[in-house]
Structures are given as C-alpha cells and as structure tokens.
Amino acid sequence: MGLTHIKARIANPxxxxxxxxxxxxxxxxxxxxxxxARTLRRLGIRRHSTRTFTLADGSEITRDIGDATxxxxxxxxxxxxxxxxxxxSVLLGSxxxxxxxxxxxxxxxxxxxxxxxxxxxTLPKExxxxxxxxxxx
Numbered sequence: 788m789g790l791t792h793i794k795a796r797i798a799n800p801x802x803x804x805x806x807x808x809x810x811x812x813x814x815x816x817x818x819x820x821x822x823x824a825r826t827l828r829r830l831g832i833r834r835h836s837t838r839t840f841t842l843a844d845g846s847e848i849t850r851d852i853g854d855a856t857x858x859x860x861x862x863x864x865x866x867x868x869x870x871x872x873x874x875x876s877v878l879l880g881s882x883x884x885x886x887x888x889x890x891x892x893x894x895x896x897x898x899x900x901x902x903x904x905x906x907x908x909t910l911p912k913e914x915x916x917x918x919x920x921x922x923x924x
Contacts, residue, residue, distance in 0.1 A: 791896045798856040799830040800865055809877055815891045817880035824870035862887040
C-alpha cells in the first residue's frame with residue numbers, strides 16, 4: 788500500500804482571495820484535515836472550538852478547530868480544519884474529501900469523483916420496501 792499526496796489550495800471562507808497552496812497526505816481514515824496553525828492564522832482563519840482526538844497509539848491530543856475552503860482541480864468545498872502543531876502531518880481527511888465531492892480510490896491511490904446520492908424526502912408507503920420502525924411507548 789502506498790501513500791497518496793496531492794496539492795491543494797485552502798482559503799479563508801470570509802476572504803476567498805487569501806489562499807495557501809499545500810501538499811497534503813490523503814488520509815481517508817482521518818475525519819478532519821490538518822493544516823499548520825501558522826498557515827491558518829496567516830489566512831485569517833480563526834478557531835471556533837477545541838476537540839480531543841485519539842491517536843493510533845491510544846494517546847490523546849487536543850487541537851483547535853476552524854473552518855476553511857479547500858480547492859482541488861476546480862472542486863471547491865468548505866470543511867472543518869484542525870490547527871496543526873509541530874510534529875503534526877498535513878492531512879486531507881474524509882470530511883474535506885466529501886465536501887469536495889471526491890473519494891480516494893484505494894487500489895489506484897488517486898482521487899475520483901464521489902458518486903452523489905440525494906436521499907428522498909418522503910417515506911415509502913405502507914407495505915413498501917422500507918424498514919418498519921416501532922414507536923417508543
């Protein structure tokens with residue numbers, strides 16, 4: 788299994804003309820993307836929350852979270868982003884990939900368009916193929 792790196796631009800959603808170009812390790816196992824805090828601050832992206840994450844070895848770290856716009860090959864999407872600290876990898880996570888409408892092909896290790904499915908806003912009629920839900924009493 789190889790690693791997949793991709794060049795992408797990130798921008799401040801409030802000031803889309805402020806951008807930075809970075810090389811990301813595509814990590815479909817990571818939920819959020821990670822960008823160096825100094826880059827996010829330079830773009831004027833501010834933290835809106837703090838979260839605790841569990842690393843592969845079981846240890847926990849706390850990081851600030853903000854929002855950024857990601858752009859890859861004309862695909863644009865907004866996503867939460869982790870303010871990376873010293874030693875953190877620059878990662879493109881699954882939420883950002885989905886916001887961009889992309890998915891990692893695990894065999895060829897390239898990004899492909901994500902099939903877009905729009906759910907129905909109506910429930911199937913009685914006797915249809917839907918799952919019968921019991922009501923809490």
